[in-house]
Amino acid sequence: MSAVRIAGLCKTFRVSAVIEIDDPADDRLADFRDLSTADRRPDRPGGRGLVIAEGVVVVERLLASHYPVRALLGVRRRIEALAPLLETVSAPAYVATAEVMAQTVGFHLNRGVLAAADRAVPHDAETLVSRANSLAVLEGVGDHENLGSIFRNAAALGVDGILLGPRCSDPLYRRSVRVSMGHVLAVPFACLPSWPGSLDLLRDKGFRVLALTPAPDAVLLRDAVREPGRYAVLLGSEGPGLTAEAMAAADARVRIPMSGGVDSLNVATAGAVAFYELAAAR
Amino acid sequence: MSAVRIAGLCKTFRVSAVIEIDDPADDRLADFRDLSTADRRPDRPGGRGLVIAEGVVVVERLLASHYPVRALLGVRRRIEALAPLLETVSAPAYVATAEVMAQTVGFHLNRGVLAAADRAVPHDAETLVSRANSLAVLEGVGDHENLGSIFRNAAALGVDGILLGPRCSDPLYRRSVRVSMGHVLAVPFACLPSWPGSLDLLRDKGFRVLALTPAPDAVLLRDAVREPGRYAVLLGSEGPGLTAEAMAAADARVRIPMSGGVDSLNVATAGAVAFYELAAAR
Numbered sequence: 001m002s003a004v005r006i007a008g009l010c011k012t013f014r015v016s017a018v019i020e021i022d023d024p025a026d027d028r029l030a031d032f033r034d035l036s037t038a039d040r041r042p043d044r045p046g047g048r049g050l051v052i053a054e055g056v057v058v059v060e061r062l063l064a065s066h067y068p069v070r071a072l073l074g075v076r077r078r079i080e081a082l083a084p085l086l087e088t089v090s091a092p093a094y095v096a097t098a099e100v101m102a103q104t105v106g107f108h109l110n111r112g113v114l115a116a117a118d119r120a121v122p123h124d125a126e127t128l129v130s131r132a133n134s135l136a137v138l139e140g141v142g143d144h145e146n147l148g149s150i151f152r153n154a155a156a157l158g159v160d161g162i163l164l165g166p167r168c169s170d171p172l173y174r175r176s177v178r179v180s181m182g183h184v185l186a187v188p189f190a191c192l193p194s195w196p197g198s199l200d201l202l203r204d205k206g207f208r209v210l211a212l213t214p215a216p217d218a219v220l221l222r223d224a225v226r227e228p229g230r231y232a233v234l235l236g237s238e239g240p241g242l243t244a245e246a247m248a249a250a251d252a253r254v255r256i257p258m259s260g261g262v263d264s265l266n267v268a269t270a271g272a273v274a275f276y277e278l279a280a281a282r
Numbered sequence: 283m284s285a286v287r288i289a290g291l292c293k294t295f296r297v298s299a300v301i302e303i304d305d306p307a308d309d310r311l312a313d314f315r316d317l318s319t320a321d322r323r324p325d326r327p328g329g330r331g332l333v334i335a336e337g338v339v340v341v342e343r344l345l346a347s348h349y350p351v352r353a354l355l356g357v358r359r360r361i362e363a364l365a366p367l368l369e370t371v372s373a374p375a376y377v378a379t380a381e382v383m384a385q386t387v388g389f390h391l392n393r394g395v396l397a398a399a400d401r402a403v404p405h406d407a408e409t410l411v412s413r414a415n416s417l418a419v420l421e422g423v424g425d426h427e428n429l430g431s432i433f434r435n436a437a438a439l440g441v442d443g444i445l446l447g448p449r450c451s452d453p454l455y456r457r458s459v460r461v462s463m464g465h466v467l468a469v470p471f472a473c474l475p476s477w478p479g480s481l482d483l484l485r486d487k488g489f490r491v492l493a494l495t496p497a498p499d500a501v502l503l504r505d506a507v508r509e510p511g512r513y514a515v516l517l518g519s520e521g522p523g524l525t526a527e528a529m530a531a532a533d534a535r536v537r538i539p540m541s542g543g544v545d546s547l548n549v550a551t552a553g554a555v556a557f558y559e560l561a562a563a564r
Contacts (some may be wrong), residue, residue, distance in 0.1 A: 153551060157541060158540075257561055258439070263463070272554060276555045276558070280504065
């Protein structure tokens with residue numbers, strides 16, 4: 001029996017209630033209100049930092065994650081598509097028309113379904129490093145789309161975790177979640193307590209830290225990972241790249257061979273090439 | 283003597299005129315009007331298909347390209363930054379305030395400078411193939427951002443040209459030009475006359491055509507390019523991927539090793555990994 005067919009009858013634990021809503025001002029939709037303008041960052045006044053998933057694929061990944069789901073909102077067709085998974089969560093699923101949804105969230109959603117979750121307890125950097133064989137370490141990756149793409153690429157290419165150094169954006173911001181295809185909810189990440197001092201933590205666990213740079217005097221990425229081992233790739237912000245301190249704290253500076261005269265790749269794309277090489281080193 | 287310092291004095295060939303404009307309705311700004319709504323596709327009624335470059339870096343690449351520049355529009359600071367290059371073009375450079383620019387183009391431009399050019403004579407596919415050692419061949423890449431990223435990655439990783447199969451978008455559309463960082467203006471591209479029959483053209487010139495797919499029974503990309511040679515990578519649209527006909531017409535199906543259960547990479551990112559391997563094969 002699907003969650004949809006039992007709508008309104010059963011509200012016991014681990015079975016979602018499916019509730020129709022036709023008023024965009026309904027208080028029960030508060031988690032989804034004014035998504036384009038509401039600042040949901042937990043570090044801002046009034047920001048609750050809810051995790052918002054958009055679209056069936058990303059909502060599925062949220063439902064499969066350890067994030068505590070609060071509620072879903074979708075058009076009937078999308079909520080029905082998710083019905084089998086809804087049986088495993090205790091959150092209410094609100095069904096509304098596309099118009100009511102658009103008025104609630106403040107823009108037209110062509111993906112037709114949203115879910116909201118609370119933040120989970122953050123991973124501990126040391127535990128994450130202990131369990132990983134390959135890592136990405138980010139410094140100053142402030143662009144939410146680049147951040148999301150890095151998580152998507154890490155998931156696809158088998159990177160075990162992501163460590164956030166200074167000046168990185170929040171990976172759980174709505175746009176990052178969307179661009180990552182929901183993989184920010186699966187790939188473990190942790191903030192590093194000091195910079196670049198925390199890189200010693202990686203070395204203590206046997207990692208070799210490779211700073212990715214377009215500098216022509218750096219070692220070729222492929223040569224740097226010929227030996228099987230535990231590797232961490234250090235990625236800097238697009239434009240300025242890694243700081244001199246980060247570069248100096250790495251075990252080696254590595255480069256992707258670039259065609260003459262061309263500026264470097266997008267940071268997420270360069271990261272993907274590096275993650276691909278790390279996979280070959282395992 | 284810079285083009286800016288001689289503004290209004292000299293309009294002879296190969297020296298740009300710098301002209302101040304304070305009326306957003308000025309007819310001389312027609313190339314830049316309503317950029318967000320005007321359909322500039324040459325295949326649509328009224329579409330002239332002008333090439334629009336945004337920002338100093340992309341405008342510099344346009345000025346260095348073979349595209350016939352018609353005009354520039356920018357705030358004074360940006361036009362001054364381009365002054366040395368403007369001495370080599372005969373197009374007028376219009377200087378306006380940020381407000382006049384915003385009213386002309388229909389949105390606020392944070393890059394501060396634009397240039398418009400006519401389309402150039404398209405490359406001939408056969409000539410392009412003859413001169414190349416590595417190629418990307420696209421089928422159904424309709425997303426302008428993916429298309430732009432593929433050109434950027436091709437330029438960075440030394441792919442010699444891009445061939446467009448059926449259902450690809452226009453690489454010279456404004457968003458593609460911007461996302462490519464202007465590299466669509468430098469990396470040669472051509473439309474293939476038939477599909478997938480035109481792939482024979484590549485084989486005749488000694489190319490091995492590799493279809494990129496996430497299928498687990500495909501050959502590993504790295505193994506497929508171990509021999510030095512001329513390679514062409516076939517990339518399909520995100521989502522459905524390559525059609526069965528394209529797959530069957532390739533010499534080999536190749537894959538990037540993916541982590542268990544994860545959907546494939548973005549098409550531009552997968553392409554970058556493939557281009558990286560092709561560079562290693564040269």
